[in-house]
Amino acid sequence: MSNIALEIPSIPISVEEAEKIRQPYLSLVIPTYNEGRNIVRMIETLSQLLDASLPSDYELVVVDDDSPDRTWEIAEGLIDRYPQLQVIRRQQERGLSTAVIRGWQAARGEVLGVIDGDLQHPPEILFKLLHEIKQGADLAVASRHVEGGGVSSWSVIRRFLSRGAQVLGLVILPRVLGRLTDPMSGYFLVKRKAIASRPLSPVGYKILIEVVGRGDIQQIGEVGYVFQERQAGESKVTWRQYRDYLHHLLRLRLSSGRINRLAQKINFPLGRFLRFGFVGLSGVVIDMGLLYLFHTVWGVALTRSAIFAAEFAILNNFFWNDRWTFADVARQQRSPSKVFKRLLKFNLVCLMGLILKVLLLNILFNGLGVNAYLANLVAIAIVTVWNFWINLKLNWRVTETQ
Ligand code: GDD
Ligand code: MN
Numbered sequence: 001m002s003n004i005a006l007e008i009p010s011i012p013i014s015v016e017e018a019e020k021i022r023q024p025y026l027s028l029v030i031p032t033y034n035e036g037r038n039i040v041r042m043i044e045t046l047s048q049l050l051d052a053s054l055p056s057d058y059e060l061v062v063v064d065d066d067s068p069d070r071t072w073e074i075a076e077g078l079i080d081r082y083p084q085l086q087v088i089r090r091q092q093e094r095g096l097s098t099a100v101i102r103g104w105q106a107a108r109g110e111v112l113g114v115i116d117g118d119l120q121h122p123p124e125i126l127f128k129l130l131h132e133i134k135q136g137a138d139l140a141v142a143s144r145h146v147e148g149g150g151v152s153s154w155s156v157i158r159r160f161l162s163r164g165a166q167v168l169g170l171v172i173l174p175r176v177l178g179r180l181t182d183p184m185s186g187y188f189l190v191k192r193k194a195i196a197s198r199p200l201s202p203v204g205y206k207i208l209i210e211v212v213g214r215g216d217i218q219q220i221g222e223v224g225y226v227f228q229e230r231q232a233g234e235s236k237v238t239w240r241q242y243r244d245y246l247h248h249l250l251r252l253r254l255s256s257g258r259i260n261r262l263a264q265k266i267n268f269p270l271g272r273f274l275r276f277g278f279v280g281l282s283g284v285v286i287d288m289g290l291l292y293l294f295h296t297v298w299g300v301a302l303t304r305s306a307i308f309a310a311e312f313a314i315l316n317n318f319f320w321n322d323r324w325t326f327a328d329v330a331r332q333q334r335s336p337s338k339v340f341k342r343l344l345k346f347n348l349v350c351l352m353g354l355i356l357k358v359l360l361l362n363i364l365f366n367g368l369g370v371n372a373y374l375a376n377l378v379a380i381a382i383v384t385v386w387n388f389w390i391n392l393k394l395n396w397r398v399t400e401t402q
Contacts, residue, residue: 112195
């Protein structure tokens, strides 16, 4: 899962060039994973429909994540027959939302769309969606929860989970999910200019929430549709999608909040700092747990126990900061000597942090008469920012330009 923001270019080429090579009006992305038994019918049906209504003014972009059933190969075999078709095979990445964004990045259309590759989203609904866009909507969504909408055959559990997810989203992100009757929909069209040059970093399945959360979406149109039963293959939805969904909601919540706007103003990497803080918390748990083990259970002297426990906590924090908080930087410097150098520096910074903490504690408690526990908390907060900033600037920094 990458936490790098992706951007859709505004107009891929100049207006004159667009005129010359006829930039299509609609680019429809079809994300696929193991849809070998659906993709042929999918492309046939869509081409027939769009050849009739938007002759050579549309393109279909299949984005396949290296499906074991070789969906990409089957789709590539259709390009001769369907000149509007483009196939992208991703081999290093996996994920529905990022696949859609990858397709939109390669697309040339003025209107960008997404439809599932398993015929559960009825292609004929596209006309109604296009009509909504022509009426001035920035975003047109196919919804199961407006008039004419529904689900043909979903288990009670899946219906419950889907609605439950919607309610959770309304609690965490009311300003985004509250604008849609079916925020879970994977079938919609959006004007390129509403999302162009906006950093998009979705997680998992819910690309629509990302578009509404980060895009410049003024007017939304909704069209009812019935989610069809799958004819071939199976859904890829697992518990991971629910975990990703929660992560996605929290990430959007953070990035849209006042704190984040302030952090952006002062260019403070809030997301990374929160991860650093989370790792720090795990270190405190390890520190306390090991202190109890060494001193109370094994009867080791208090100072020695405290030093052992602190060092293990530092090792834990280093490991998770290297693998998670600063993963994108550490990934570029994996040689054992580089890792060891970072560990040494991390230890040094933590040690200096400890000294700073004792100093601050004394100034607050003895100098300013602040309550001991409040003084300790303030000292911990200040030292956490100090540790983070020093490590960000002096330890996990890109030394070689890639
Ligand atoms: N490239 C790529 N990579 N495509 C993927 C991946 C992936 O990791 N995972 C799934 N897909 C493709 C599938 O091949 C299919 O074409 C489409 O994304 C939807 O996946 P399904 O697994 O069939 O999802 P679903 O039918 O259970 O749920 C769909 O409908 C719901 C209701 O609208 C999804 O669109 C959900 O997002 C949506 O909530
Ligand atoms: Mn499906």
